[in-house]
Amino acid sequence: MSFPLVDALYGRPHEGVPVWFMRQAGRYLPGYQAVRAKTDFLTLCKTPDLAAEVTVEPLDKFGMDAVIIFSDILVPLEGMGLPVTFTDRGPCMETPLRSASDIEALKSIDPTRETGFVMDVIRAVKDRVGGKVPVIGFAGAPWTLACYALEGSPSRTFMSAFQMLYREPAAMHRLLDKLATTVGEYLKAQIEAGVDAVQIFDTWGGMLPDDQFEAVSIAYCQRVIEALDGCGVPRILFVKGAGIKIEVVAKCGAEAIGVDQTQNIANVRQRVGSGVALQGNLAPESLFAPRDDLLARATKILDSMKDDPGFVFNLGHGILPPTPVENVKAVVDLVKAYGRS
Amino acid sequence: MSFPLVDALYGRPHEGVPVWFMRQAGRYLPGYQAVRAKTDFLTLCKTPDLAAEVTVEPLDKFGMDAVIIFSDILVPLEGMGLPVTFTDRGPCMETPLRSASDIEALKSIDPTRETGFVMDVIRAVKDRVGGKVPVIGFAGAPWTLACYALEGSPSRTFMSAFQMLYREPAAMHRLLDKLATTVGEYLKAQIEAGVDAVQIFDTWGGMLPDDQFEAVSIAYCQRVIEALDGCGVPRILFVKGAGIKIEVVAKCGAEAIGVDQTQNIANVRQRVGSGVALQGNLAPESLFAPRDDLLARATKILDSMKDDPGFVFNLGHGILPPTPVENVKAVVDLVKAYGRS
Numbered sequence: 001m002s003f004p005l006v007d008a009l010y011g012r013p014h015e016g017v018p019v020w021f022m023r024q025a026g027r028y029l030p031g032y033q034a035v036r037a038k039t040d041f042l043t044l045c046k047t048p049d050l051a052a053e054v055t056v057e058p059l060d061k062f063g064m065d066a067v068i069i070f071s072d073i074l075v076p077l078e079g080m081g082l083p084v085t086f087t088d089r090g091p092c093m094e095t096p097l098r099s100a101s102d103i104e105a106l107k108s109i110d111p112t113r114e115t116g117f118v119m120d121v122i123r124a125v126k127d128r129v130g131g132k133v134p135v136i137g138f139a140g141a142p143w144t145l146a147c148y149a150l151e152g153s154p155s156r157t158f159m160s161a162f163q164m165l166y167r168e169p170a171a172m173h174r175l176l177d178k179l180a181t182t183v184g185e186y187l188k189a190q191i192e193a194g195v196d197a198v199q200i201f202d203t204w205g206g207m208l209p210d211d212q213f214e215a216v217s218i219a220y221c222q223r224v225i226e227a228l229d230g231c232g233v234p235r236i237l238f239v240k241g242a243g244i245k246i247e248v249v250a251k252c253g254a255e256a257i258g259v260d261q262t263q264n265i266a267n268v269r270q271r272v273g274s275g276v277a278l279q280g281n282l283a284p285e286s287l288f289a290p291r292d293d294l295l296a297r298a299t300k301i302l303d304s305m306k307d308d309p310g311f312v313f314n315l316g317h318g319i320l321p322p323t324p325v326e327n328v329k330a331v332v333d334l335v336k337a338y339g340r341s
Numbered sequence: 342m343s344f345p346l347v348d349a350l351y352g353r354p355h356e357g358v359p360v361w362f363m364r365q366a367g368r369y370l371p372g373y374q375a376v377r378a379k380t381d382f383l384t385l386c387k388t389p390d391l392a393a394e395v396t397v398e399p400l401d402k403f404g405m406d407a408v409i410i411f412s413d414i415l416v417p418l419e420g421m422g423l424p425v426t427f428t429d430r431g432p433c434m435e436t437p438l439r440s441a442s443d444i445e446a447l448k449s450i451d452p453t454r455e456t457g458f459v460m461d462v463i464r465a466v467k468d469r470v471g472g473k474v475p476v477i478g479f480a481g482a483p484w485t486l487a488c489y490a491l492e493g494s495p496s497r498t499f500m501s502a503f504q505m506l507y508r509e510p511a512a513m514h515r516l517l518d519k520l521a522t523t524v525g526e527y528l529k530a531q532i533e534a535g536v537d538a539v540q541i542f543d544t545w546g547g548m549l550p551d552d553q554f555e556a557v558s559i560a561y562c563q564r565v566i567e568a569l570d571g572c573g574v575p576r577i578l579f580v581k582g583a584g585i586k587i588e589v590v591a592k593c594g595a596e597a598i599g600v601d602q603t604q605n606i607a608n609v610r611q612r613v614g615s616g617v618a619l620q621g622n623l624a625p626e627s628l629f630a631p632r633d634d635l636l637a638r639a640t641k642i643l644d645s646m647k648d649d650p651g652f653v654f655n656l657g658h659g660i661l662p663p664t665p666v667e668n669v670k671a672v673v674d675l676v677k678a679y680g681r682s
Contacts, residue, residue, distance in 0.1 A: 156497050159661065166629040206582075209602040209624035209657065211638060241547075243585040244603060261550040262585060283550035288507040297552060316550065320500065 003134040005066045009197055009234035009256045009277050011310035017302060018065035019335040020136070021284075021328065022238075022258075023318035024058040025070045028325060031057040041086035045071050046117045052124035059133060061325070062332040066134050066197070069121050069190075073140030073201055074148055076186045079114025080106045080178075082149055089154050096152025096160070100171035106178055111189035118186075119193035126194045137195030139187050141202035141239070142179035142220035146172070149179075158204060165216065172216075180220040184227025191231045199236040199258070200224055206241020213245055218252055225253040236279055240317055243268075250276045261285075261316025266304035277310035282331065284315045287323045291330055298331050302338050344475040346407045350538055350575035350597045350618050352651035358643065359406035360676040361477070362625075362669065363579075363599075364659030365399040366411045369666060372398040382427035386412050387458045393465035400474060402666070403673040407475045407538070410462050410531075414481030414542055415489055417527045420455025421447045421519075423490055430495050437493025437501070441512035447519055452530035459527075460534035467535045475537030480528050482543035482580070483520035483561035487513070490520075499545060506557065513557075521561040525568025532572045540577040540599070541565055547582020554586055559593055566594040577620055581658055584609075591617045602626075602657025607645035618651035623672065625656045628664045632671055639672050643679050 007014035026032055032054050035044060044050050054070045074084045074091050085092050097103055112119060125135050140148075150161040165172045187198050205217035217239060225235050238258025239249050249257050250272035257272075259265045259280030268278060286297045298313075305311040313335045319328070348355035367373055373395050376385060385391050395411045415425045415432050426433050438444055453460060466476050481489075491502040506513045528539050546558035558580060566576050579599025580590050590598050591613035598613075600606045600621030609619060627638045639654075646652040654676045660669070 154497075156495075157661070159663065162626040163629050163663065166626055166634070167631075169634075206603065209626065210605045210622075211641070212624075213603070241582065241603075262547065262554070262582075264551045281551075283553070285503040285507055285550065288504050290508070293507070293510075300552070320498070322500065322504065 003065070003196065005134050005312060006196055006234060008310060008312045009236065009279075011255075011274070011277050013309050017305075017311060017313050017335050017338055019313040019332055020064045020066040020068065021058070021315050021319050022068075024064060024068065024328075025054050026319065027321040028319060028323040028328070029057050029061070030325070041072070042084070045075055045121075048117060048120035048124040051121040052128050055121070055125045056128050058328075059129065062329050063336065064133070064332060066136050067125060067129060068136040068138060068199070069118070069125055069195070071118055071121065071138070073138070073145065073203075075118060076109065076111065076115050076139070076182055077145065077149060079109035080182060082106070084148075091148060091154065093149065093152040097149050097164075097175070100168055100174070103171050103175045103178070106175075108178070109182060109185075111182075111186040112192075115186060115189070119189060122190060122193040122195055134196030135194065136197045136199055137187060137190035138199045138201060139183045139190075139224070141200050141205065141217065141224070142176045142183060143205055143208070143217045144201060144203045145179050145183070146175050147204045149175070158207070165212070176216065176220045180223040180227075184224045187224065187228055188231060191228070191233050195233065197234045197236065198228065199238060200254070202237070202239040202242075205239035206243075213242070214248060217242070218248055222252050234277075238279070247271055256310070256312065258314070259316070264304075265301060269305070269308065274310065277312065278305070278308075279312040279314045281314070281316040284317055284320050284323070287319070287327045287331070289327075291327065294327055295330060295334055298334055299338075302335065344406070344537065346475050346653060347537055347575060349651060349653045350577065350620075352596075352615070352618050354650050358646075358652060358654050358676050358679055360654040360673055361405045361407040361409065362399070362656050362660050363409075365405060365409065365669075366395050367660065368662040369660060369664040369669070370398050370402070371666070382413070383425070386416055386462075389458060389461035389465040392462040393469050396462070396466045397469050399669075400470065403670050404677065405474065405673060407477050408466060408470060409477040409479060409540070410459070410466055410536070412459055412462065412479070414479070414486065414544075416459060417450065417452065417456050417480070417523055418486065418490060420450035421523060423447070425489075432489060432495065434490065434493040438490050438505075438516070441509055441515070444512050444516045444519070447516075449519070450523060450526075452523075452527040453533075456527060456530070460530060463531060463534040463536055476535065477538045477540055478528060478531035478536030479540045479542060480524045480531075480565070482541050482546065482558065482565070483517045483524060484546055484549070484558045485542060485544045486520050486524070487516050488545045490516070499548065506553070517557065517561045521564040521568075525565045528565065528569055529572060532569070532574050536574065538575045538577065539569065540579060541595070543578070543580040543583075546580035547584075554583070555589060558583070559589055562595075563593050575618075579620070588612055597651070597653065599655070600657070605645075606642060610646070610649065615651065618653065619646070619649075620653040620655045622655070622657040625658055625661050625664070628660070628668045628672070630668075632668065635668055636671060636675055639675055640679075643676065
C-alpha cells in the first residue's frame with residue numbers, strides 16, 4: 001500500500017500535495033479541550049484510548065494526509081530517571097541534571113517497557129485510522145532533550161544547558177551520547193509498533209553558535225538517523241531556526257527535512273538540491289489572518305513548490321493555541337484541491 | 342579626533358581591532374550589582390550619575406574601545422503612554438496595547454523632554470569618559486518595541502504581537518510607523534547630546550516569517566536609519582537571529598551590522614561584500630568556558646577577520662549574567678594585543 005505522504009517523503013511521484021500540521025492534535029481543538037478538562041497532560045499521554053482519540057481528531061475534522069501520535073518529546077526521560085511535570089508555564093523537571101555524576105547516573109531504558117504506553121498509543125491509533133493515512137511517530141533530538149533535562153523549567157535562554165556545554169563539554173557530550181542511544185531505540189520501538197514515518201524535533205538546535213552546531217546538534221541527530229537505517233520508514237529531521245545551516249541539516253541522512261517559516265522554501269530547494277524532501281513552511285501565525293490573506297500566503301508556498309515530488313505541506317512550526325479551527329480547515333481544503341485540480 | 346571604533350564602523354584604516362561587548366555594563370559586574378542592591382532598574386536608568394557610573398565600569402575594568410550608555414530599549418515608551426516596570430522575570434507593561442484605538446491614542450514625544458534623563462546620562466558619561474573612547478547610544482527597532490508594547494510581559498512567542506500583525510495589519514503598521522518616528526527622533530536627540538555612534542537593536546526581527554521580514558522589520562529599521570542621514574555618526578543595525586537574511590540587513594543603509602553567533606562572520610563578509618562593517622560575534626556562552634578554550638574560539642574569529650578594516654570585535658548577543666569577570670578581561674586583552682602585535 002502506498003501513502004502520498006510517504007511517497008513525498010521519499011521524493012517518489014504521487015498525486016497531490018500531502019498535508020499535515022505539526023501539533024495538529026492539540027490545544028486549538030474543542031475535542032482536545034474537552035478531554036483535557038477532565039485529564040491532566042501526562043495522564044492523557046499515558047492513556048492510549050484518550051491519546052488515540054485526540055490523535056485522530058484532526059483527521060476526522062480536516063482530512064489531513066497523516067496523523068501524528070499525541071505525546072510529548074520529554075516522555076522518554078522519565079524512565080531514565082528524570083520525571084517531568086507539565087505545568088501551564090510548560091514542562092518542569094523535579095530533579096534536573098546538575099552535574100556530570102547526575103549524567104552518569106541516568107538509566108538506560110527498554111522503550112517497550114518504560115515507554116510501553118507510547119507503543120500502546122500507536123497501536124490504538126493504527127486501529128482507529130484503519131490504514132486510511134500513515135501514522136507519524138516522533139522524538140526530541142538529543143540537544144533539545146538535553147536543554148530541558150539541564151534547565152528543569154521553561155526557558156528562553158537555556159542557560160544551564162549552555163553552562164554545562166562550555167564548562168563541562170565532556171559531560172555534555174556524554175549526556176548527548178546517552179540521549180542519542182535512547183532516542184534511537186525509542187524510535188525503533190515506535191516503528192516496530194507500527195508508525196509509518198518518524199520525525200525528530202530539534203527545537204533548540206538553531207540556538208547553537210556556529211562553531212557548536214554540527215558537533216552538538218547535527219552529529220547526534222545523525223546518530224539517531226543511522227540507528228534507524230534499514231527500518232523501512234522515512235525519517236524527517238526538523239531543526240528549528242537553523243535556516244542558515246540548512247545544507248548541513250539536509251546532509252544528515254534523513255529522507256526529509258522540516259523547513260521553518262523564516263526560510264523561503266523554494267530557495268531552500270535550490271540550496272539543498274533534489275536529494276531530500278522538504279516539509280513546510282506556512283507561518284502558524286498566518287492562521288490568525290483573514291481568510292483571503294491566509295489562503296494567498298498558502299498558495300504562494302504551493303506555487304513555489306509546484307510539481308516538486310519531494311514536498312509535504314506543513315506549518316513552519318507547531319500550530320498555536322489561539323488558532324481558529326475554520327482557518328485550519330480552509331488551508332487543508334486548499335492544499336487538497338490544489339494537488340488534484 | 343579619531344577613534345578606532347568609529348573608523349572601523351566606517352570601514353576606514355585604523356590600528357588594531359576595536360572591541361566592546363553588548364550589555365557590557367550590567368549584571369555580571371560587581372559594581373553594577375552594588376548599585377542595583379540599593380536602586381531599582383528604572384531609577385538607575387533615570388539617575389544620570391548612577392547610570393554614568395555603571396556605564397564606565399567596564400571601561401575602567403577592561404579598557405574596552407567604547408562605552409554604551411546604560412539604559413533600556415523600552416525607556417522611550419513611557420512618554421508615549423506605555424509605562425514599563427522591570428521585574429525579575431523581565432519588563433512588564435501595566436497597560437499593553439490591545440487594539441487599533443490604543444495605538445491611535447499613543448502620544449508623540451519630544452525626546453529631549455520625556456527622555457531628557459537619557460540625554461543627561463549621555464552628558465554625564467561624556468564627562469566621565471573625557472574623550473578617551475567613543476560613547477555609543479542605542480534604541481530598540483520598531484518591530485522589537487512593538488512586540489513588547491503588545492505583549493505586555495516577557496514572552497518566547499509574542500503571540501499578541503503576531504495576532505495584531507496578522508489580524509489587523511493596518512493597525513500594526515500604524516504602530517510601527519509611530520515607533521519608527523519616535524525612535525528616529527530619540528536617536529537624533531542622543532546624537533545631539535553627544536554620542537559618537539548609535540546601535541539599533543532588532544532583538545526579535547529574526548522571529549518574523551520569510552514573507553514578513555522585510556516589510557515589518559527591515560522597512561522600519563530603514564526609516565530610522567534614514568532619519569539619521571547627515572547626523573555625522575555611524576549607525577549599527579543588529580537584527581538578532583536573521584543570519585539567513587543577512588544580505589537584506591546589510592543593504593539597510595547602516596554603516597555597520599551586528600552578526601550574531603549562529604553565523605560564521607567570515608562567511609557573512611563573503612555574502613555581503615565590503616560595503617558595510619561587521620560587528621560580532623563571539624558566543625556570549627563561550628565566556629563560561631575554561632580560559633584556553635575561550636581564547637581559542639575568540640582567536641578563530643580574529644584570524645578569520647584579520648586585516649578587515651570594517652570589523653569590530655563584539656559578542657553575538659548580550660553578555661550573560663553568570664559570566665566570570667576575569668574571562669571578559671582575558672578576551673579584551675587578547676583582542677587588544679592581537680591588533681597591536
